[in-house]
Amino acid sequence: xxxxxxxxxxxxxxxxxxxxxxxxxxxxxxxxxxxxxxxxxxxxxxxxxxxxxxxxxxxxxxxxxxxxxxxxxxxxxxxxxxxxxxxxxxxxxxxxxxxxxxxxxxxxxxxxxxxxxxxxxxxxxxxxxxxxxxxxxxxxxxxxxxxxxxxxxxxxxxxxxxxxxxxxxxxxxxxxxxxxxxxxxxxxxxxxxxxxxxxxxxxxxxxxxxxxxxxxxxxxxxxxxxxxxxxxxxxxxxxxxxxxxxxxxxxxxxxxxxxxxxxxxxxxxxxxxxxxxxxxxxxxxxxxxxxxxxxxxxxxxxxxxxxxxxxxxxxxxxxxxxxxxxxxxxxxxxxxxxxxxxxxxxxxxxxxxxxxxxxxxxxxxxxxxxxxxxxxxxxxxxxxxxxxxxxxxxxxxxxxxxxxxxxxxxxxx
Amino acid sequence: xxxxxxxxxxxxxxxxxxxxxxxxxxxxxxxxxxxxxxxxxxxxxxxxxxxxxxxxxxxxxxxxxxxxxxxxxxxxxxxxxxxxxxxxxxxxxxxxxxxxxxxxxxxxxxxxxx
Numbered sequence: 001x002x003x004x005x006x007x008x009x010x011x012x013x014x015x016x017x018x019x020x021x022x023x024x025x026x027x028x029x030x031x032x033x034x035x036x037x038x039x040x041x042x043x044x045x046x047x048x049x050x051x052x053x054x055x056x057x058x059x060x061x062x063x064x065x066x067x068x069x070x071x072x073x074x075x076x077x078x079x080x081x082x083x084x085x086x087x088x089x090x091x092x093x094x095x096x097x098x099x100x101x102x103x104x105x106x107x108x109x110x111x112x113x114x115x116x117x118x119x120x121x122x123x124x125x126x127x128x129x130x131x132x133x134x135x136x137x138x139x140x141x142x143x144x145x146x147x148x149x150x151x152x153x154x155x156x157x158x159x160x161x162x163x164x165x166x167x168x169x170x171x172x173x174x175x176x177x178x179x180x181x182x183x184x185x186x187x188x189x190x191x192x193x194x195x196x197x198x199x200x201x202x203x204x205x206x207x208x209x210x211x212x213x214x215x216x217x218x219x220x221x222x223x224x225x226x227x228x229x230x231x232x233x234x235x236x237x238x239x240x241x242x243x244x245x246x247x248x249x250x251x252x253x254x255x256x257x258x259x260x261x262x263x264x265x266x267x268x269x270x271x272x273x274x275x276x277x278x279x280x281x282x283x284x285x286x287x288x289x290x291x292x293x294x295x296x297x298x299x300x301x302x303x304x305x306x307x308x309x310x311x312x313x314x315x316x317x318x319x320x321x322x323x324x325x326x327x328x329x330x331x332x333x334x335x336x337x338x339x340x341x342x343x344x345x346x347x348x349x350x351x352x353x354x355x356x357x358x359x360x361x362x363x364x365x366x367x368x369x370x371x372x373x374x375x376x377x378x379x380x381x382x383x384x385x386x387x388x389x390x391x392x393x394x395x396x397x398x399x400x401x402x403x404x405x406x407x408x409x410x411x412x413x
Numbered sequence: 414x415x416x417x418x419x420x421x422x423x424x425x426x427x428x429x430x431x432x433x434x435x436x437x438x439x440x441x442x443x444x445x446x447x448x449x450x451x452x453x454x455x456x457x458x459x460x461x462x463x464x465x466x467x468x469x470x471x472x473x474x475x476x477x478x479x480x481x482x483x484x485x486x487x488x489x490x491x492x493x494x495x496x497x498x499x500x501x502x503x504x505x506x507x508x509x510x511x512x513x514x515x516x517x518x519x520x521x522x523x524x525x526x527x
Contacts, residue, residue, distance in 0.1 A: 114501060161523045162414040164500035172502070 004050055005041055012055035014128045014215070018102035019059050021109075024066050027127070027155045034058070036065035103128060104167050104219040107212070109377045111180040112163050119154035120183050122147055128215065129208045140190060161217055179219070181229050181285065184212045188233050192240070206237055217272070227276035228285035234269030235292040238262040254301040259384055266296050284319040287312050306336035315402060323354040339371040359388035363398070370405065379405045415524040416504040418457075418494040422517035423487055440512035447498065447510060453503070457494030490504060495524075 013034070020030035037058045109122040121140070125131045135150060137144040157163065168176040191205025208235055216226040225369040242260035245251050248312065273289050291312045298304040313329035334342030345351075346365055353360035362385035369378035379402060386398045427433035433450040448455050463482040470477045482489065491513065498504045501521070 112501075114505065162416075162498070162501045162503055162504075168502070 003342060004054075004216075005038070005045060008041075008054040008058070009038065010130070012058070013130045014103055015101055016055055016058045016062065016107075017127055018106035020062050020098055021064070021106060021127075022100070022102040023063060025165065026159065029066050029069065030062070032069060033062040033066040036069075037062035040065070060283065100234040101219065102165075103215055105165050107180055107216065108167055108176060109158060109163060109165050111176075111183045112158070113176075113179055114161065114163060115154045115157065116150065117183070117186070118142075118147075119185060120179075122151050123154055124183055124212065125208060126151065128212060131208070157244060170412035171291050173294070175181050177223065177225060178284075181225060182214075182215065184209050184216070185229060185233070187212070188236075192236065206233075206240070209233060210237065222279065224276040224279040224281045225283045225285045227272045227279075228283065229268045229271035231276060231289040232292055234265045235289065235296050237267065244393070247396070248393060249400060250393055253295060256301075258299065259299075261296070269293070269296070282315070284316060286317040287319065291316075293361065306332050312337050325353055326354060327361060331364055331368075334368055334371070339359070339368050343368045343372060357388060359385045359394070361385075362388065366401070370401075375405055375409050379409075414504075415495060415497050415499065415526070416501075417491055417522050418496065418504070418508050418511060418522060419520040420492040420494075420511060420513050420517065421488045421520065422491040422513055423489075426491065426513060426516040427446075436502075438508060438511055444510055444512055448507060451503075451507075453496045453507065455494055455496040455499060457492065457496075459488060459492040463489040491517070 017034060018031055020033060024030050024033070032078045040061050041054075041058065045051070046283045062249055107124060107128055110127060111120045118140075122133070122136050125136045125139075127135065131139075133148050134144050137147040140147075167173075186204050188209035191207075205221055210230070211246035213226055213230045213233060217230055220226055231238065238261045239256065241262070242256040242258070243251060245255075263277070269289070270293065273286075276286050276289065291309055294305050294309050296314070309332040310329060313325060313332055316325055317329065326348075330351075333345060345367075346361075346368060352361075366378045366381035366385060368374075369381060382398050382402050382405070386395055386402075389395060389398075426436055449503070466480075466482040468479050468482060494507070496504065496507055498507065500522075504521050504523075508514065508521050511519045513519070
């Protein structure tokens, strides 16, 4: 019985919570009411059997429990009024109700741009992912107390500043959806990067992010961008095993053993990308996923269709005219054409200035210089990059490159 | 809900008679029309500059009056709107239409209803 309850909780907590927040308009009350309903379920289900619609039963029971809580705290008139409203809309029925899926409203509220990005991430993982504050804090290496305070503040702002619990209207949807997807991708990358360090994290943020994007895909099936992000994350995730070598040093796409890529994840990614393309619309994630797909489609790195990648970056520049996209395009030009052509693009003064503090800019330059045979300049660029990163694994990667350069230099000399 | 849109500006904001001023005033007239057409009841006014400010404090029953604003800042409050909206999104959308938002910033604060 406990197992039934636990599996209902795992599978439906997000939907039950989203619905309750929709009804109660109060994150904390909804969370407390779910706890009350779980306690009630633990004592009644073993006696009366599991209800036919367990999630609906939990919503109805939690709603009753919320009314009890409001009633006992109904000292002030405002609460009394809310309690009255709740009683009117409360449909008793057979003890369960068809559950309206409010998760989309919940995720748009959690990822509202009026909240800090940190709060957006924490609220999303807590309410839709069902993670505890402690788990989120540990995954992001921040103190639990500090995170708890930020969550309290964010919930208060949602309530008091009048952040609406709704899916944005069509005119606002593209921007707001981009914000939701950015939060999900941030969660994914936090998981992806942390797993290469000492592995103390017991929550798999990559899996959480994949689940969250799946929810958005299911609830917005006509939007290409969530499907494209799902594709991109599956492609990236397929390289989880191959992205570091035996010593834990990051490997480049070029160096990776492609037989270690997870074929099932690649296939899922291709399926999502295909569905996104079927919408006939495009967007930044669709272009990025398409770039990933070109890499994934190459059996060996020297068989990569770099010309297509350059074309895709050209399209991406219309959406994201950023220095990082220009840098990545330059790399693709190098691979499609020649290191010299790429160096001209990378040494563009505007780009150099904008990316001055970005270690991957120097790493990229160093790689192009190395490929052009300008070994001394390459070593200088690697040394600059080394001073710009604190990540131990990346430093080891750079050290290894410097050592290889020194050896090559010695051979030539 | 009621929200106050607090407009902050610095010296980059056009002054009366300077280039750009007439266009800005036309934009403000347009903004008022747009707010009205969206059905938001509102009031609002520009303020004179901080050099016209006088600051008052009462300490131990004594009134202290000094020339100037409370503190020297690079940005100052130059005007406000008080508008009624359904939710924060409507208020944020109105704030983004305030013509001076192109020069300074607009702070959106919900009114603490008593």
